[in-house]
Amino acid sequence: MFSKFKKPDESKPALAAVPKTAAPGLSAGKPVTKSLMRALPAKVAEAAPMDKEKKRKERLSEIKLELHKALLDNLNLAALEKATEADLRQEINAISTETLEQMGIVLNREERQTLNQDLYFEVTGLGPLETLLKDDSVNDILVNGPQQIFVERAGKLQLTDVTFKDEKHLLRIIDKIVSAVGRRVDESNPYVDARLADGSRFNAMVPPVAVDGSLVSIRKFKKDKLAIDDLVRFGAFTEEMAAYLQAAVATRLNVIVSGGTGSGKTTTLNALSSFIDNSERILTIEDTAELQLQQTHVGRMESRPPNVEGKGAVTQRDCLRNALRMRPDRIIVGETRGEEVIDMLQAMNTGHDGSMTTIHANSARDGVSRLENMVAMAGIEMPIKAVRSQIASAVNLIVQASRLQDGSRRMVSITEITGMEGDVISMQEVFRYQRVGLTPDNKIIGHFTATGVRSHFSERFRLWGYDLPTSIFEPITG
Numbered sequence: 001m002f003s004k005f006k007k008p009d010e011s012k013p014a015l016a017a018v019p020k021t022a023a024p025g026l027s028a029g030k031p032v033t034k035s036l037m038r039a040l041p042a043k044v045a046e047a048a049p050m051d052k053e054k055k056r057k058e059r060l061s062e063i064k065l066e067l068h069k070a071l072l073d074n075l076n077l078a079a080l081e082k083a084t085e086a087d088l089r090q091e092i093n094a095i096s097t098e099t100l101e102q103m104g105i106v107l108n109r110e111e112r113q114t115l116n117q118d119l120y121f122e123v124t125g126l127g128p129l130e131t132l133l134k135d136d137s138v139n140d141i142l143v144n145g146p147q148q149i150f151v152e153r154a155g156k157l158q159l160t161d162v163t164f165k166d167e168k169h170l171l172r173i174i175d176k177i178v179s180a181v182g183r184r185v186d187e188s189n190p191y192v193d194a195r196l197a198d199g200s201r202f203n204a205m206v207p208p209v210a211v212d213g214s215l216v217s218i219r220k221f222k223k224d225k226l227a228i229d230d231l232v233r234f235g236a237f238t239e240e241m242a243a244y245l246q247a248a249v250a251t252r253l254n255v256i257v258s259g260g261t262g263s264g265k266t267t268t269l270n271a272l273s274s275f276i277d278n279s280e281r282i283l284t285i286e287d288t289a290e291l292q293l294q295q296t297h298v299g300r301m302e303s304r305p306p307n308v309e310g311k312g313a314v315t316q317r318d319c320l321r322n323a324l325r326m327r328p329d330r331i332i333v334g335e336t337r338g339e340e341v342i343d344m345l346q347a348m349n350t351g352h353d354g355s356m357t358t359i360h361a362n363s364a365r366d367g368v369s370r371l372e373n374m375v376a377m378a379g380i381e382m383p384i385k386a387v388r389s390q391i392a393s394a395v396n397l398i399v400q401a402s403r404l405q406d407g408s409r410r411m412v413s414i415t416e417i418t419g420m421e422g423d424v425i426s427m428q429e430v431f432r433y434q435r436v437g438l439t440p441d442n443k444i445i446g447h448f449t450a451t452g453v454r455s456h457f458s459e460r461f462r463l464w465g466y467d468l469p470t471s472i473f474e475p476i477t478g
């Protein structure tokens with residue numbers, strides 16, 4: 001029956017080997033079946049009419065779990081990769097019919113169809129991760145070995161009840177994802193970055209480097225990226241700050257969004273890009289293409305790691321150098337994290353103003369140090385003062401994003417770089433988030449305020465037609 005896809009390995013008792021006359025659930029070597037059979041009759045018997053629908057759903061999901069385990073035990077997964085959809089559906093149908101028969105479970109036609117469809121997705125999709133990927137309230141999915149899957153919702157991490165059958169099952173899903181993009185992950189090459197078919201960012205690390213089972217991190221791709229209005233509505237920043245940022249982007253200041261991991265840097269960068277005029281030619285460079293610009297004239301580039309022979313790498317720096325020959329009006333680098341910093345600073349300093357990027361840092365000052373370090377790490381031997389003056393003349397604005405302890409994401413500071421004073425880069429904070437306390441349920445109390453300084457770029461804004469009212473720079477008192 002399972003001719004094409006059945007495992008050659010007969011060490012595990014196949015379901016077909018169980019005598020059909022055996023009492024349901026008592027078949028040896030199938031604890032999964034047993035657990036289901038213990039639970040099922042009781043549930044069916046107890047079901048009150050109003051609970052019927054709920055119970056039916058529960059029962060179906062339990063059956064699905066059992067059947068999925070049966071499928072994994074019985075299908076030859078290697079052959080499955082090459083199977084046609086029709087073959088696979090037929091095979092799943094056959095296995096599920098036989099398994100249901102052995103379990104003594106009778107389903108109606110519709111239930112059977114739903115079940116088989118779900119199983120098909122289980123086998124062809126990303127298994128237990130599918131439901132989490134489809135859940136729009138989930139931002140991140142974090143797998144710590146087969147039995148522990150966390151998700152991040154609204155800035156908070158939560159443990160889910162979703163699990164993989166075992167490490168082998170988890171590895172199979174990882175392998176499926178990375179092989180789809182022509183990568184490999186194994187003991188000799190234990191970590192990998194990839195992009196899922198839906199655009200989500202994916203990273204995996206497998207044992208033995210991952211000690212307690214494979215580690216997977218997924219940043220879900222949001223089809224509808226948060227726009228400026230959404231961010232204002234969610235309290236990430238104020239309308240006044242948005243007006244200021246609009247002036248900054250439209251008048252081509254070079255902007256860096258700084259922040260910790262998952263603080264909302266990419267989201268902020270994406271939202272800021274909406275202030276770029278539609279007539280401009282924008283080139284974006286990313287390690288994993290996440291940005292979704294609304295403009296018409298956008299060229300997107302994605303760097304590429306080396307292949308298994310260690311060849312064919314295209315770095316962000318390669319993309320950036322090439323981008324400079326592609327007549328860009330603006331260059332947006334998703335995240336500056338290495339040697340591309342040199343070309344980024346040079347581009348910002350030599351006519352490609354209005355460029356934007358993000359960096360991983362905890363404050364504007366820290367962001368500048370990060371840039372200095374990246375320059376040093378890139379092997380450029382330049383006196384620190386020269387590096388700083390490059391940075392000071394390249395970068396105009398640092399926007400600091402932060403995920404606060406209550407899960408809220410806010411733009412905690414907007415800082416202008418005003419030049420050099422001696423050896424030191426001078427900067428002034430224009431807006432900040434002022435924390436004042438904590439509610440009993442640990443929500444942060446605070447408000448945004450201007451710091452009272454006059455923007456270094458006021459005159460520029462005015463000349464470009466962005467005459468911001470002075471009131472937006474007045475601090476909130478009291």
Ligand SMILES: Nc1ncnc2c1ncn2[C@@H]1O[C@H](COP(=O)(O)OP(=O)(O)OP(=O)(O)O)[C@@H](O)[C@H]1O
Pocket residue numbers: 139140219220222226231234236259260261262263264265266267268409410
């Ligand atoms: N102000 C906000 N309010 C609510 N959700 C937000 C906000 N900003 C970002 N998010 C959500 O938080 C998640 C992380 O955001 P984002 O990818 O922008 O962070 P990041 O700082 O670029 O992360 P990484 O360091 O991993 O690149 C996303 O799912 C995004 O939709």
Ligand SMILES: [Mg+2]
Pocket residue numbers: 265266267335
């Ligand atoms: Mg990011």
